[in-house]
Amino acid sequence: MRPKATLGPGPEAQYRAFLRDGRFMIQRSASTGRYVFYPRVAAPGSGADDLEWVEASGLGHIYSITVNRARTGSYNIALVELDEGPRLMTRIEGVETAPIGTRVRARIVEIEGEPAVVFDIVSEEGRT
């Protein structure tokens, strides 16, 4: 065999580059329509190498949330489930915590010099 030629940066670097341009992009498998996050070289499960970048709606809800109580200050850590399906780790801005099910919207901020996706609460309406 001969190794596959790899052209340019991989999905992780591409994701970061999109964020630096102010775009929150996730992947979708063309064959199944399933969304994927975190970014990968192939769709998990099927192995299909047909992942394409699509703009995330940025809307989702809090799947679970905790508050880390540190001596240096408390902060929340949340799992947000995007309307497209995938979950990601993030924080909910502007509140100490919020109920599971709360609707949230993505925003790109800079954390220690790197862009990252955080979420703001958009309504108090619950949803599972």
Added chain:
Amino acid sequence: MSARSLRGRAAIVGVGGAGWGEAPGRSAIELLAEASLAAIADAGLRLEDIDGLCAATSTHAFPTLSVAEYLGIHPVFFDGTNIGGASFEMHLLQAALALDAGVCNAVLICYGSNQRSAGGRLVSLSEPQWHETPFRPRHPITAYALAAQRHMYEFGTTREMLADIAVAARQWANLNPDAFARGPLTREDVLSARMVSDPLTSRDCCLVTDGGAACVVVRADRAKDLHRKPVYVLGVGGAHSHRSITQMADLTRTAAVESGARAFAMAGLGCADVDLVMLYDAFTITTLLFLEDLGFCPKGEGGRFVQDGAIAPGGKLAVNTNGGGLSCVHPGMYGLFLILEAVTQLRGEAGARQLSKCDVALCHGNGGTLSSQVTTLLGSEATL
């Protein structure tokens, strides 16, 4: 040939421990070696009889190399599988396979950690996940707190129910002279302890101790010729579900559903046959999740199942009779300690906490952030 053919083919014939709790001035490999030599002596074997080696620690990148060199042995079979705290339950399967295939004749499974004396913090080789790092998760507790919150949301589980798990563990520990945390502990003590990561307080979290542990496994036919009462490996099943907690499909359902089903199938047993349930209790929520996922109660009912002393001494199900990771010992990777308590009970050597009948013990290991699950069924000679 099916996995069932492994049932009862291997047996644990020696166990050993060293420095449980606090062992100031001792290194991880020193504790591991002392436990290993104790286990080999318990088996009535000599060091040179050991030709198989399984090891995992939080501080050794190549644990079997470090251990073999330190002990001065030259194993023909070795396995350093590291899936976190469940590694040792998986080592039991590797050992049973290697022994049954005739690759080797006596396998040492071992572990050691000095994390309490070395700094009092959980030591981990685990690499951070790049997509989580900006949000500063404090794993493992962050992941387990997220699972607990979700369980409370979906099933109405309360902090009081979780607290009852810590209280039951302490009541068992109070019967165990080797447990590190002894003394009274009430539900109120747990609830009013320092909140670490909502909804888990410091009393919902396992201990941070030192400790070494080891066991020796041989083929069942040879076990009969050794002087200790053999403990037979009746079934083992493992399952992976994720690496990052963001990828766990359902935070209230662990892969213990699959590992448990596989282990029970190999053993030809069910929950009703189990006398002792040893569950990896890194946090109170893990005991609850595994009771549900292994089938001891329906999904969502774990909180109500453990209430009011049901898993405490004298309760309806004997769970974590050593006091668990919550009150006995937890040096970072706890899986082997589950096996040691099961062997102690199956031999009838558990003293004040000895169960009146103990022929089948279930040991359930957990690793990472609810990531790896390995279930083992061990039995006395009566189960063969």
